[in-house]
Amino acid sequence: MNMNPMLLMQLQQRLSQFQQDHPKVMPFFQAVGNNAVQEGTVFAIKVTTPDGKTLESNIRLTANDIETINMMKNANNQ
Structure with a gap:
């Protein structure tokens, strides 16, 4: 599966912006991943x-x- 490097860079930038706009989301997902996936x-x-x-x-x-x-x-x- 080949990924377009420019698309990956754009996606990384968008993810960074999403994390800035919604700072509680990633810690929530990490807590779920560490404690609730069973x-x-x-x-x-x-x-x-x-x-x-x-x-x-x-x-x-x-x-x-x-x-x-x-x-x-x-x-x-x-």
Whole structure:
């Protein structure tokens, strides 16, 4: 899989801006990753649009989900 180096640079800049705009998000994800990724954990997501519409979903983590999450974490560390 070849990635465009310019696209990667732009993505890195956008991620940095996102972290500046939302400083609590990454520490939250790190806390979840360090403490809550175990079989049976429920991830619940709720989104409210500006006009008040609410979208909600949740998943209960399985062993396969945890394996996938660990693969992503390991890929990020390389």
